[in-house]
Amino acid sequence: MILDPLQQLGRKGLAYFGRLGRGHLFLMQTLAAVPGLVLRPGLVIRQLYSVGVLTLLIILVSGLFVGMVLGLQGYNTLVDFGAEESLGVVVALSLVRELGPVVAALLFAGRAGSALTAEIGLMKATEQLSGMEMMAVDPIRRVVAPRFVAGFISMPLLAAIFSIVGVYGGYFVGVGLLGVDDGAFWSQMQAKVDLNDDVYNGVIKSFVFGFVAVWIAVFEGYDTVPTSEGVSRATTRTVVHTALAVLGLDFVLTALMFGD
Amino acid sequence: MRETGRNGQQAVVQVRGLGFSRGERMIFDGVDLDIERGKVTAIMGPSGTGKTTLLKLIGGQLRPTAGTIVVDGENVHELATRDLYRLRQRMGMMFQSGALLTDLDVYANVAFPIREHTDLPETLVRDLVLMKLQAVGLRGAAGLMPAELSGGMARRVAMARAIALDPMMVLYDEPFTGQDPISMGILVKLIRELNDALGLTSIVVSHDVQETAAIADYAYLLSDGKVVDQGTPEMLWKSASDWSQQFLNGEPDGPVAFHYPARHFRDDLMQGGQSR
Ligand SMILES: Nc1ncnc2c1ncn2[C@@H]1O[C@H](COP(=O)(O)OP(=O)(O)O)[C@@H](O)[C@H]1O
Ligand SMILES: [Mg+2]
Numbered sequence: 001m002i003l004d005p006l007q008q009l010g011r012k013g014l015a016y017f018g019r020l021g022r023g024h025l026f027l028m029q030t031l032a033a034v035p036g037l038v039l040r041p042g043l044v045i046r047q048l049y050s051v052g053v054l055t056l057l058i059i060l061v062s063g064l065f066v067g068m069v070l071g072l073q074g075y076n077t078l079v080d081f082g083a084e085e086s087l088g089v090v091v092a093l094s095l096v097r098e099l100g101p102v103v104a105a106l107l108f109a110g111r112a113g114s115a116l117t118a119e120i121g122l123m124k125a126t127e128q129l130s131g132m133e134m135m136a137v138d139p140i141r142r143v144v145a146p147r148f149v150a151g152f153i154s155m156p157l158l159a160a161i162f163s164i165v166g167v168y169g170g171y172f173v174g175v176g177l178l179g180v181d182d183g184a185f186w187s188q189m190q191a192k193v194d195l196n197d198d199v200y201n202g203v204i205k206s207f208v209f210g211f212v213a214v215w216i217a218v219f220e221g222y223d224t225v226p227t228s229e230g231v232s233r234a235t236t237r238t239v240v241h242t243a244l245a246v247l248g249l250d251f252v253l254t255a256l257m258f259g260d
Numbered sequence: 261m262r263e264t265g266r267n268g269q270q271a272v273v274q275v276r277g278l279g280f281s282r283g284e285r286m287i288f289d290g291v292d293l294d295i296e297r298g299k300v301t302a303i304m305g306p307s308g309t310g311k312t313t314l315l316k317l318i319g320g321q322l323r324p325t326a327g328t329i330v331v332d333g334e335n336v337h338e339l340a341t342r343d344l345y346r347l348r349q350r351m352g353m354m355f356q357s358g359a360l361l362t363d364l365d366v367y368a369n370v371a372f373p374i375r376e377h378t379d380l381p382e383t384l385v386r387d388l389v390l391m392k393l394q395a396v397g398l399r400g401a402a403g404l405m406p407a408e409l410s411g412g413m414a415r416r417v418a419m420a421r422a423i424a425l426d427p428m429m430v431l432y433d434e435p436f437t438g439q440d441p442i443s444m445g446i447l448v449k450l451i452r453e454l455n456d457a458l459g460l461t462s463i464v465v466s467h468d469v470q471e472t473a474a475i476a477d478y479a480y481l482l483s484d485g486k487v488v489d490q491g492t493p494e495m496l497w498k499s500a501s502d503w504s505q506q507f508l509n510g511e512p513d514g515p516v517a518f519h520y521p522a523r524h525f526r527d528d529l530m531q532g533g534q535s536r
Contacts, residue, residue, distance in 0.1 A: 067353030123362075134319050135421075136348040142376070164263045 043146040052154030067169025087223040088189035091170030100163035105209035109242035113217035120221025155210025279326030305482035352422030412443025
């Protein structure tokens with residue numbers, strides 16, 4: 001009796017490490033299949049549409065609103081110090097360094113990641129993956145790798161679009177509604193936002209987040225327990241795990257990049 | 261290793277001493293089977309005996325815990341991945357669910373293996389696909405999506421896809437289950453005719469005794485991880501084995517008990533309101 005919780009803990013631990021191992025093995029297999037896609041660009045392009053283009057709308061709308069909120073909050077704080085001219089810097093830095101990559105990754109997980117997991121999971125549950133294997137077609141090459149590449153390419157672009165739209169949202173509120181000087185908004189931003197320190201680091205973040213988000217999404221789909229309940233759990237796990245991984249990694253990366 | 265089958269002819273599939281378990285549970289325990297070339301061989305048994313598992317073992321998707329499976333002279337589980345894939349191109353499998361790719365229409369589903377494995381020009385692919393669809397009577401359904409097909413049609417499309425690459429052998433998993441009498445009749449006829457017309461070897465896994473027995477040249481009965489009976493359908497109907505009689509005639513009680521193993525009924529009732 002007393003051993004029951006211990007046993008459970010052990011079983012859970014083993015299952016956890018088993019998954020971790022499978023996840024890495026799966027990543028290796030997927031990466032090994034990526035070069036072969038050069039011969040079949042059509043597969044990736046189709047996925048770029050469903051992974052990237054269909055996520056675009058939510059990225060545009062969210063970016064705009066986040067930028068507008070930043071403009072409003074930034075203005076209210078800065079105006080107390082008479083520094084509202086710096087609004088452009090505040091908006092741009094918040095977006096490029098943090099909110100662009102992070103929020104875009106969270107939205108990506110919710111819109112594209114969950115869809116990827118559900119799609120692959122359902123293909124597994126309906127024996128489509130198994131069927132492919134029996135037709136001597138490797139599902140990792142045919143199904144997983146194109147989606148992985150499409151996600152990896154899309155995420156940084158989406159994050160960049162998010163940041164750009166956000167800056168315009170902040171501009172609209174700050175300059176358009178609250179009367180910040182137009183020239184100061186842009187010139188301060190130009191002077192204070194550093195290409196190397198800020199923009200490159202933000203881009204690196206978005207690549208890392210994209211990699212992790214799409215890895216989790218395709219793995220959860222591929223590792224789904226092939227039942228309807230299994231697919232629904234896997235989809236939830238994709239969103240939750242991606243959110244946790246992105247936020248955790250964001251702290252680590254921020255500490256490494258800006259921590260001195 | 262030129263082992264010979266029952267008639268002195270080399271069998272396409274030779275299963276020897278097959279053992280397979282899932283966790284604690286033993287699914288196969290020393291199964292020997294021979295699938296002869298050009299014949300329709302039935303493998304019958306109650307649900308959950310591992311019929312689907314057996315097909316997946318033959319296709320190399322699962323690995324046996326004991327014994328060997330030789331397909332067309334090659335030991336399936338010793339092959340490198342590349343060779344296994346090459347072998348699979350010579351086998352077609354029809355899954356119980358059909359396993360059609362839901363994002364492709366019927367035409368593209370049948371074309372899928374051809375496009376994946378050959379560089380044929382599109383006009384030739386088209387001819388091949390229409391030929392296969394014609395063979396299963398669904399040329400007119402080429403433009404439909406899998407969701408628009410009835411169960412029987414989906415299986416026929418899966419059949420057309422299974423023979424798309426002109427395999428030497430086709431494996432059918434429960435082709436008749438859940439079909440109305442007309443679809444059932446069509447499927448029965450198709451399996452036999454395709455086998456003979458295309459010179460295939462067919463393995464039909466099923467628990468639909470009448471239909472399967474009608475087209476099988478030879479049949480194995482599986483139960484509890486073992487081959488309990490085998491022979492031509494006529495031999496099986498006359499079989500002395502109680503188990504075979506119960507299974508073939510669908511009797512509710514016999515060697516396979518009606519009751520799932522349980523403790524004495526009285527003890528269960530006497531427990532009153534206590535939780536179990
Ligand atoms: N993926 C799996 N994991 C664990 N057990 C399984 C799995 N697939 C099948 N089984 C078990 O193996 C046994 C044989 O299954 P199966 O081959 O599908 O039987 P059949 O096709 O004869 O109905 C069943 O008892 C089933 O519960
Ligand atoms: Mg089955």
